Amino acid sequence: MNAWYAAAYDVELRRELLPRTICGKKLVLYRRADDAIVALEDACWHRLLPLSKGRLEGDNLVCGYHGLVFNPEGRCVGMPSQETINPSACVRRYPVVERHRFAWVWMGDPALADPATIPDMHWNHDPAWAGDGRLIQVKCDYRLVLDNLMDLTHEAFVHASSIGNRAVAEAPFEVTHNDQFVTVTRWMRDIEPPPFWAKQLGKPGNVDRWQIIRFEGPCTITIDVGVAPTGTGAPEGDRSQGVNGFVLNTITPETDKTCHYFWAFCRNYKLGEQKLTAELRDGVTRIFGEDEVILEAQQQAIDDHPERAFYNLNIDAGAMWSRRLIDRMIRAEQASAPSPIRQAAE
Amino acid sequence: MNAWYAAAYDVELRRELLPRTICGKKLVLYRRADDAIVALEDACWHRLLPLSKGRLEGDNLVCGYHGLVFNPEGRCVGMPSQETINPSACVRRYPVVERHRFAWVWMGDPALADPATIPDMHWNHDPAWAGDGRLIQVKCDYRLVLDNLMDLTHEAFVHASSIGNRAVAEAPFEVTHNDQFVTVTRWMRDIEPPPFWAKQLGKPGNVDRWQIIRFEGPCTITIDVGVAPTGTGAPEGDRSQGVNGFVLNTITPETDKTCHYFWAFCRNYKLGEQKLTAELRDGVTRIFGEDEVILEAQQQAIDDHPERAFYNLNIDAGAMWSRRLIDRMIRAEQASAPSPIRQAAE
């Protein structure tokens, strides 16, 4: 719980009430007149009606049942038919920061909320990069999405018609890890580019292709991907003849078995082509749709076989270290104050 | 359980089998050839098939699976392929009385069923009053509907476009209670009438408006409502220049989290205008549809926050006393014979 979770894409937040469930807690989000984002508990102090069923009155929120008024701090400042307001009348306020085009909420102890620990997804608003993304609601444990992203071998089987080919499944890879990150690096040298990358590069011939996956706990993965013509020095550090993208992913648990999967694809070429941005966003949407089918079937299979454990192959090293890092974070948090929700998610 | 519950509107009952769940029990209702209403347990003694899947044969009910025949007393009077009928072969019969346009069933000990204790809703068939009503199935604990009706402050927020205005939320009110009734009286003097009442009155100028809510346990609420031109003496007892309506409500638990909400709106003016009767019925249907959305969202919120209790404001005094009266009825009943269903509903 003591972590920042992406709660919404920036464009989702307006002068309207947006209900959203994060880590099993119901929140209502909206923008104040000065554009700042507010995140409150989505249940009226009085009779529990979701505040998101009410309406904004200036920067305050008015409950849709009996008209109790709450300010952006969550404090009740108006009650029907009575002058004195119960001093205990308030709803929980969550710390929230807008950064890298996401609204990040802190679900744990507010005293520990340090914006410096928000994951680095700067490509999503850096003028040297162009791109866009989406939110997908996936009916699975968020860690299944992490497993999926930490091992891209599955591209060869799930995405055979677009980005996958046997080279991904056959190329060797290297895993490193420390207290904060797990990194999986895979170089596929001198290969025929898959259809997607051939089109992006726009040059004939074989390529060197890279996938550098970086996990940052509890739920963010950035993937540095690209191709360059073989022989132009990309593996040695000169990517100038190639094309480079970053797949940004942050997956927020909604419940134990559903999650909000926020992603973006940013590129460092043809920055001004709006059409390409839209094409890429729609293309990645299609590819991730293929994953969604697999992930939801896998969650169903886990529910159907509660007695079965996962086996690990060599390819699962990245996912395995990521899960260990998550487990370590949970244990560290429980050592100070046990969180029943997070234990349930385990 | 030892109470009369409305099971159906009179027009719902014909020479056909109507299945209905009351307080968690499945019943089948129908009219005999002499128009009397029969209420039996809706599960065949033999193999549990709902008897409502069968058919009427005269005044008897024939099971749709193996053809067992039950008379209106619930006794089996015919079995396939055998002459001797097991003397234990019967289904439970419930006492039922048709009154005030409703079929009232007694769910508890038949020996205690006294028709004199049926709630007074005489306006619904009194020639001095005209009106009609409907049955709404609401997915919430019936007590949430009672809470809603015992405090009409919510009209200002939920029904702002029809009957609600700030005056309702601002006017003082008075609550009285005894062993049988809880009464909430609110007079709004010299106010601008809301659109609905301005139209009913058909006279210009400010009005005195009244709402006199009377709860009768376990689940009936009649609301005496109306307006009269200010200065014509309504608060002092002379309503002759005004218009008067009675909103009749009786809410029957179906399960712990669903209920049958029967209502009617009766008026003492323009008695012969059928069109007005239909307009009022449809108008109230729309208004109660606004409540339905709120009530189901509230039930969902209660399920989502099992650890949370309700806080009471001043406006909740009527609802609070009504719930206490219900609790007292339940305790009195449990003192004689514990009823597991009712306890579950608690």
Add this chain to the structure above:
Amino acid sequence: MNAWYAAAYDVELRRELLPRTICGKKLVLYRRADDAIVALEDACWHRLLPLSKGRLEGDNLVCGYHGLVFNPEGRCVGMPSQETINPSACVRRYPVVERHRFAWVWMGDPALADPATIPDMHWNHDPAWAGDGRLIQVKCDYRLVLDNLMDLTHEAFVHASSIGNRAVAEAPFEVTHNDQFVTVTRWMRDIEPPPFWAKQLGKPGNVDRWQIIRFEGPCTITIDVGVAPTGTGAPEGDRSQGVNGFVLNTITPETDKTCHYFWAFCRNYKLGEQKLTAELRDGVTRIFGEDEVILEAQQQAIDDHPERAFYNLNIDAGAMWSRRLIDRMIRAEQASAPSPIRQAAE
């Protein structure tokens, strides 16, 4: 579990992956290039994804997530990005035999799987008989279907417009049983034939009608049915002037509350008339559709009344002995090795 269960009709199985749940276990079925049927556990050893979401590669099955390859024995013979295959990597293989137009799987200990114990449904492929059938998915405990078939009295009430008439409910019957079979024999002599049989016979006048129901544990029922003109000696053994059909039924538990109901209707007359075969199949489909409504309502009623037991009438003797035979089989199996699934089904 130590029994053969029909898993699929022969025509359902092709060079494609068919997922099917049998006795609570998820299986994937397909045909090899040589037409032999394969039945494997439908969950990848690695990450549990249903193998039925993958694809065939020759006679092997390739997982749709990470490309693990399994042979028809269930052994993993290929893993992505690694040469060495974990020797424990395999999924369970179920013995399967194709006979009488069904694929029969053995759900228990493979060492005990003896094809000689597959129930006799030879009419379904015997050239002296013509017919066809279907699979119906019914949302009820498979034993409710058995109850239904072991007592055809219900024809008079459920199928009054086709095969049923009062004669069925009124005729006496005889029940015999031994360690393997329960047989219910009912002769209706000198009766007016119901519409269905009048049409099949194509001769005027009264008939002798027979229904000889034979249960074979745990879940197969064959019904020898037919009519012959009264006086031509059918009850004494000469059916030559009549028409004869066999209703073949085998009901495979899917879960505790759903089942796969495989049936066929075979006749010994007008063998070459394809149109009649189709007409009969569609007619029986309609009749069984009437049963399906009743059976699912009955299952619902059982769930709604967990405290209620079934009462037995004289007509239930066949069903009662069948259930006793099933219980005896379960006890015998549990005596050697307890099966938690089967116990849950009890």
